[in-house]
Structure formats: structure tokens, C-alpha cells
Amino acid sequence: MKDLENTRCKVLFTRIIFLFMILLVSHVNAQKQQISIAEALELSYGNNEKIKQYNERVQQKIYEDKAAKGNFLPSLNLLGGYTYLSENLEVNTSQISTSLDDLGGKYGAAFIAAYGEQIGLSGVSTESAYSTLVSVLGQFPSYPNMEIDNQQFPTAALTATQPLFTGGKIIAAKKYAKAELNSADIELRQVKYEIANELIKRYLNVVLIKQVVKTRQEVYEGMLKHEEQAARAIELEILPQHVLLRAKVAVADAQKDLNNDLNQEELATMALRTTMNLADSVQFTVMDSIAYKDLYLDFEELLTTAYTKQPILNLIDQKEEMAKQALALEKSKFMPNIAAFGTYNMFRDELPIVPPEFIVGVQAQINLFNGFKDINQLKAKKHLEKEVENAKNYAVKQIHLLVQSNYVTARNQQKLYNSLSATVDLAKENLRINTRRFEEGLGKSIDVIDASLLYKKSKIEQIVALNGYYQAIANLYTAVGEPEKMIPFITK
Known part of the structure; x- marks a missing residue:
């Protein structure tokens, strides 16, 4: 009798401690800032260092594109200097005696x-x-020899040059710079998509574990209550002593599972914090649960969207444009360069030989031979175009496979969740019946423990299936180039 009394006291004490811990955790959570998944995504976009890095790259390409526009405008240079000669210049009259x-x-x-x-x-x-x-x-x-009596003199000239024809080089360079800017924009978008996908997965993972922890707590509380009931029944000599031992083992197992999942929750929260780049001093909590929503997914529509919005394909399109303009640059080397120029000479009277005040003209230049360098570069750029074309064809096939695999996974997870709903309801009802039968002295303790474990198993499987369902949809939307489309479906 004394042992049974001690057991009852221990059970009561454990329950008090457990309730105290729940109240403490609830109080701490009340002090934390609840962050929705949309807010978490905004924090990730604003704080992530990789996104900042690619933002800077975009700014760099913006100014490079502006610099390429300057090739269409004339260049104006001011040349100035000072010259000192060790001796006066002399005119060699023997060469002009005739x-x-x-x-x-x-x-x-x-x-x-x-x-x-x-x-x-x-x-x-x-x-x-x-x-x-x-x-x-x-x-x-x-x-x-005739000596020119001037050993030192200043020089200054204002020179302007305006390209008239470059064989398409300037236009190709401008289009190339624009393609680089577009590529930088697409790369930034791709990084954001990767961050969004990572954020959604980690946020869902935290919510999943929180729901698992909640289920573990329900089971643990049920096992504690069952242990107390078993102790009371033994005290009344209704049940044998070994029943209490089995109940204690069930409580210990439930507590072990709960502690393990609490640790997993802490690790998942740390991973989410890293994605949002939040300091350890900032306390936050996420949504308690996510409700199931039946989503209609049209595979052909998703595939069409992927071909239009997938960053990888968009990036290859820009690489294709860059290869095209690189080929145009090589072709321009076989064309003449024609430019107008003008020069205004200053300090003319200070010079040993007085040049005219103004010089204007048009100049053309064309390369005749440079060791077959231009021809080989032209052939190389033609092969570059074919390389990009093959890369695009390969990428299209891979995107098709990626969308299809995630689509199939999402459908399978959806079916699994729906099939588990009935199982969970049945397991919950089974637990209620066996608990009631035990309380009325009609059932066995082992039946309550088994029913509790069955309910826990089916409930956690359902939670995992729901998480897998939303994870697959998140991957699917990322594959088609619309990861943020997932946000409204997992918002309260």
C-alpha cells in the first residue's frame, strides 16, 4: 500500500511539473513575436547576404550597360604637355639640297x-x-644645317572623334551589355527563388515538428493519466502489480519521444533563424499548425509556366543572346572602322613647326592580316552558339522531368494524407473506447497503451504526409518559377 501511495505521489508530482513546464513555455511563447511565413520570407529577402551580393552585381551591370551606350557618342580629349629639348632642333639641309x-x-x-x-x-x-x-x-x-632656336615649348590640343561605321561592333557591344544586365537580374531572381524554397521548407519543418510535439504531449499526458488510474486500481486490488510497471514504461517511452522531438524543434528553429539571418537575441515563434487545402494542379499549365518563367531557361536565353552578339563582334573585325575626327591646336606660335589651327577629316581602318586570329575567333564563336543551343535543349528536358517528378510526388502525398485522415479518426475513437473501458473496469491496461501508440503513430504519419504534401508543392512551384505562389496556401 505504501508503494502504491508513493507511486501516486510521484505521478501527481510529475503531472504538476509537466503542467508547470507547459505554462512556462506558453508564457515564453507569449513574449515571442509570431512570424507568419510571408513575414519570414520578407526577412529572408532583406537580410540574406547572398541576395545582397547579387543585388550589387545587378547594379554593376546597370552601369556597364550605361557605359556601352557611350560608344555611340563622340569622344573629346584635351591633350597637353611641356617639352624640353637638350639641343635646338636642326633641319638637315643635305637631305633637301636639291x-x-x-x-x-x-x-x-x-x-x-x-x-x-x-x-x-x-x-x-x-x-x-x-x-x-x-x-x-x-x-x-x-x-x-639650319638651327631652330627653341629648346622648350608647351603643347595643347583639343581632339574630338566620332565613330561613323564600325561594322556593327558598337551595336553588338550594347546588346551584349544588355544581355549581361538581364542575366544578372535573372540570377538575382534565381537566388531569391532558392532562398524562398529553403525558407518555405524550413518554416514548414518547424510547424511540422511543433504539431508532432503537440501530439507527443497529448500521448504523454494520456500515459500519465493512465499510470495514475492503474496505480489507483492496484491500490483497490483490482489490477495486478505488473500493470503499473507496464504503464511506467509507457510513460518513460512517451517522455523520451517528447524530449527527442523538442530537441528536433530547437534544431529546426535554428535552421529557420539562419535562413532569415536573425540574431540569437530576437525571439520568435511560427504558426502552430497548417490546415490542409485541396489544390488543383494542371500539369500542362505548370509545364507551360516553367518554360516561360524558369530562371535557368531564362538565363540560357540570355546566354544565347550573348553568344549571338559575341559572333557579331567577331564579324565586325572583317569590316572597316570609319570615324570622323577634328583637332584644335593651341600654343601654335610656341611650336618649332607651326601646325594649322584646325584639322578635320575622316579616317578608315581595316585589318588585312593578323595571323588568322580573327578567322579562328569567328569559328570559335560559331561553336559557342551551338554549345548554348545544345545546353538549352538539355535544360528543357531536365525542367520537364523536374516538374513532372514534383507533380507526381505532390499528388501521391495528397492521396496519402487523405487516406490517413480516416485512419487517424478511427485510431482516436479506438483510444477513447479503450480508455473508457479501462476506466469502467472492463478493459485492459495493455489495450489502452496499444491504442495510444496506434493513435500517436497514425497522427504523426498524417502530419508528416501533410508536410510532405506542402513540401512537394513548394518544390513544384519553385520548379516552374513561382515559389512565392505557395505562400497563400500555407497562411492562416
């Missing part, structure tokens, strides 16, 4: 023609005077 002799002959012949009568050479013709003077000057020794 020109100087010719110039002297022309001036001499012109002088004789004008003033021949005054100097007594009126009968000499201009041609005769020119040839005689050139012949005589050619017999003289070489002219001394």
Missing part, C-alpha cells in the same frame, strides 16, 4: 626676268637663267 637649289634657281630666274634690263641681262631667257643658276648652285658645297 630642293634648295631648285628654289634658288626659280627665285634667280624670276629676278632676272623682272630686273634684267637694269643689270644688263635683258637678253637672257628665264629658262636659261634657271638652268644656269641650278647648275652653278649644285657645284657649291653642302648647305650648313
Whole structure:
């Protein structure tokens, strides 16, 4: 009798402690901020470092695209400098002696023609005077070099260049930069989709474990109550002693399962916190449960959406455009480059040789030979186009398989959940009947324990099936490029 009394006291004490812990946890949870899955997703988008990284990449490509537009505009450069020569410049007259002799002959012949009568050479013709003077000057020794007395001088010029024709190079470069910007946008979207899928999975996992914990608590409380009833029945000498031992084992097992799932809940919450990038000091809780919703899924519609919105396919489309423009850039190397230019020279009077004030013109340039480099680069870019085309065909098949597999998984999980609903209802009713029979002295303790374990097993299987159902749908929507579409279905 004393042992039975001690057992009853222990059971009562355990129940008090357990109720106290529940109240304490409830109080702590009341102090926590409840975060819906939509709010959790916004936190993930705002705090995730990888998303910030790809945001910066998008900004980088925006400015690179703007820079590519500058190739259509003229370039204006101001060139300036200061030059110092160790010696004065000299004109090498030996290389222009013939020109100087010719110039002297022309001036001499012109002088004789004008003033021949005054100097007594009126009968000499201009041609005769020119040839005689050139012949005589050619017999003289070489002219001394002419020195330009200017060892230091400033230089300054304003130069403008406007491309007129580049064989399509500028247009291709602009389209290439735009494709890179689009690729950066798609990569950012892809990262967001990955974060959304991870967030949804981890959020659902926390909710799943919370529901499992709740089920474990129900079973544990039921086992405690059954242990107390068994102890009272033994005290009244209705049941044998070994029944209490079996009840204690059932309580211990239920408590062990509960503690394990409480640890799993803590780990799942840590993973969710990491995805949201929340500090450990921020306390939060998630939804207590998620209700089942019957979703109609049209496979052909989902597949069409995937072909349109899947980031991988969108990214390959941009890679295809980039390969096309890279080929256009290589083709432009076989075309001439034509540009207009203009130069305004400053400090002209300071220069040893005075250039004109303005110089304008049009210049064309075309490469004739560079060791077959351009031809080989052109062939390489043609193969790049074919590579991207094959990659796209492969990706389309993989996306089809991904959508189909997740669609089948979602349908199977849906059927499993629906089939388990009746099983759970039956197990719950079975537990109620066996508990009532035991309380009335008509049933056995082992029947109550077995019924409780059966209810726990079927209930947890149903919760897991529901979680698998929503997880499969989350994967399916991610596969088609619409992961956020899952949010309304798992919101209260």
C-alpha cells in the first residue's frame, strides 16, 4: 500500500511539473513575436547576404550597360604637355639640297626676268637663267644645317572623334551589355527563388515538428493519466502489480519521444533563424499548425509556366543572346572602322613647326592580316552558339522531368494524407473506447497503451504526409518559377 501511495505521489508530482513546464513555455511563447511565413520570407529577402551580393552585381551591370551606350557618342580629349629639348632642333639641309637649289634657281630666274634690263641681262631667257643658276648652285658645297632656336615649348590640343561605321561592333557591344544586365537580374531572381524554397521548407519543418510535439504531449499526458488510474486500481486490488510497471514504461517511452522531438524543434528553429539571418537575441515563434487545402494542379499549365518563367531557361536565353552578339563582334573585325575626327591646336606660335589651327577629316581602318586570329575567333564563336543551343535543349528536358517528378510526388502525398485522415479518426475513437473501458473496469491496461501508440503513430504519419504534401508543392512551384505562389496556401 505504501508503494502504491508513493507511486501516486510521484505521478501527481510529475503531472504538476509537466503542467508547470507547459505554462512556462506558453508564457515564453507569449513574449515571442509570431512570424507568419510571408513575414519570414520578407526577412529572408532583406537580410540574406547572398541576395545582397547579387543585388550589387545587378547594379554593376546597370552601369556597364550605361557605359556601352557611350560608344555611340563622340569622344573629346584635351591633350597637353611641356617639352624640353637638350639641343635646338636642326633641319638637315643635305637631305633637301636639291630642293634648295631648285628654289634658288626659280627665285634667280624670276629676278632676272623682272630686273634684267637694269643689270644688263635683258637678253637672257628665264629658262636659261634657271638652268644656269641650278647648275652653278649644285657645284657649291653642302648647305650648313639650319638651327631652330627653341629648346622648350608647351603643347595643347583639343581632339574630338566620332565613330561613323564600325561594322556593327558598337551595336553588338550594347546588346551584349544588355544581355549581361538581364542575366544578372535573372540570377538575382534565381537566388531569391532558392532562398524562398529553403525558407518555405524550413518554416514548414518547424510547424511540422511543433504539431508532432503537440501530439507527443497529448500521448504523454494520456500515459500519465493512465499510470495514475492503474496505480489507483492496484491500490483497490483490482489490477495486478505488473500493470503499473507496464504503464511506467509507457510513460518513460512517451517522455523520451517528447524530449527527442523538442530537441528536433530547437534544431529546426535554428535552421529557420539562419535562413532569415536573425540574431540569437530576437525571439520568435511560427504558426502552430497548417490546415490542409485541396489544390488543383494542371500539369500542362505548370509545364507551360516553367518554360516561360524558369530562371535557368531564362538565363540560357540570355546566354544565347550573348553568344549571338559575341559572333557579331567577331564579324565586325572583317569590316572597316570609319570615324570622323577634328583637332584644335593651341600654343601654335610656341611650336618649332607651326601646325594649322584646325584639322578635320575622316579616317578608315581595316585589318588585312593578323595571323588568322580573327578567322579562328569567328569559328570559335560559331561553336559557342551551338554549345548554348545544345545546353538549352538539355535544360528543357531536365525542367520537364523536374516538374513532372514534383507533380507526381505532390499528388501521391495528397492521396496519402487523405487516406490517413480516416485512419487517424478511427485510431482516436479506438483510444477513447479503450480508455473508457479501462476506466469502467472492463478493459485492459495493455489495450489502452496499444491504442495510444496506434493513435500517436497514425497522427504523426498524417502530419508528416501533410508536410510532405506542402513540401512537394513548394518544390513544384519553385520548379516552374513561382515559389512565392505557395505562400497563400500555407497562411492562416
